[in-house]
Amino acid sequence: MDAALGKMAFAVDACLDSFQRAKQEGAQTLFVHHGLFWGSALRLIGVPGARVRFLMKNDIALYACHLPLDRHSILGNNAQIAGRLGLKDIKPFGRYRNFKIGFKGLLPGPLSLEEIVQRLFGAWEGSVNALRFGPPEICSVAVISGGAPYEVSQAISEGMDLYITGDASHSIYHQCREAKINVLFAGHYLTETFGVKAMAELVTRELSIESIFLDIPTGY
Numbered sequence: 001m002d003a004a005l006g007k008m009a010f011a012v013d014a015c016l017d018s019f020q021r022a023k024q025e026g027a028q029t030l031f032v033h034h035g036l037f038w039g040s041a042l043r044l045i046g047v048p049g050a051r052v053r054f055l056m057k058n059d060i061a062l063y064a065c066h067l068p069l070d071r072h073s074i075l076g077n078n079a080q081i082a083g084r085l086g087l088k089d090i091k092p093f094g095r096y097r098n099f100k101i102g103f104k105g106l107l108p109g110p111l112s113l114e115e116i117v118q119r120l121f122g123a124w125e126g127s128v129n130a131l132r133f134g135p136p137e138i139c140s141v142a143v144i145s146g147g148a149p150y151e152v153s154q155a156i157s158e159g160m161d162l163y164i165t166g167d168a169s170h171s172i173y174h175q176c177r178e179a180k181i182n183v184l185f186a187g188h189y190l191t192e193t194f195g196v197k198a199m200a201e202l203v204t205r206e207l208s209i210e211s212i213f214l215d216i217p218t219g220y
Helices: 017-022 046-057 067-069 077-084 115-119 149-158 168-177 195-207
Strands: 009-013 029-034 059-066 088-096 099-111 130-132 140-141 164-167 183-186 210-213
Touching: 009 017, 009 059, 009 195, 017 046, 046 130, 059 130, 067 077, 067 195, 077 099, 077 115, 077 140, 077 195, 088 140, 088 149, 099 115, 115 140, 115 183, 130 168, 149 164, 149 168, 195 210
Parallel strands: 009 029, 009 210, 029 059, 140 164, 164 183
Antiparallel strands: 088 099, 099 140, 130 183
16 A cells, blocks of 8 residues: 655756655655656656656656746746735736746836845845846836746837846847846746745645755756
8 A cells, every 4th residue: 555645845856856855855756847858758768767767766756847837827936926026917928839928017116126136035146137227116027937038028018127037148138228128037946946835835735745845956
C-alpha cells in the first residue's frame, strides 16, 4: 500500500538541485513551474536521463505547471505580483499564443520605481534592473513574468507607465527610450517565485499537507 502524502516541496525549476533538496527535506512530491520537457520528447540519456533516474530511484513524484501558473487569475505569477502592488481595475494583458497571459492595472496612488521594487522584493536584488525612461511617478503597470521582454510593445501601445517582466533584452532599449516607458527587468527566476509560493501556501491551507519552498536562484 502506498504511503500517504505527508510533505510536498515547491520550486521554480525541475533540476537535480531541486530533486536533491526535495529528498533531503523528505518530500514525496515536487511541484515546479519549469518542467523537464519543452515540446519535443527527449531521449532519457545524459542530463535528462540522470534527472529521471534520480526521481524514480528516490520515489519522488514530479508535477510541472508552466503557462497555466503564469496566467491563473489568483495563484499565477502575474496575478500575485499585481496583488502585491495593490493594483486596481485589473485586466488581462499581454497576448501570447492567442491567450492573454499577464495582467495590467492602476496603482492606488503614484509610486516611484524604488517604492515598487521595495513592495515586490524588499530591496534591489542582483537580478533586478530597470530602464527609467517613463514618468518618475508611476500610475499604471503591466506585468508578464519570466521571459517576455518583447511584449513591452503591447505595454507601449496600451499607454502603460511601467512594464514588469523577468528577462532583459538589448534589442528593446531604444524602443523603450523613444516610447518613454519604464521597464523593470526583475529576473526570470525572481518573478516566477510568486505563483509557486502561492501554490505551496494553498496546499498547506486547504489540504493540510506540509509544504516547503526550495529557493534555488539562478541570478537571472
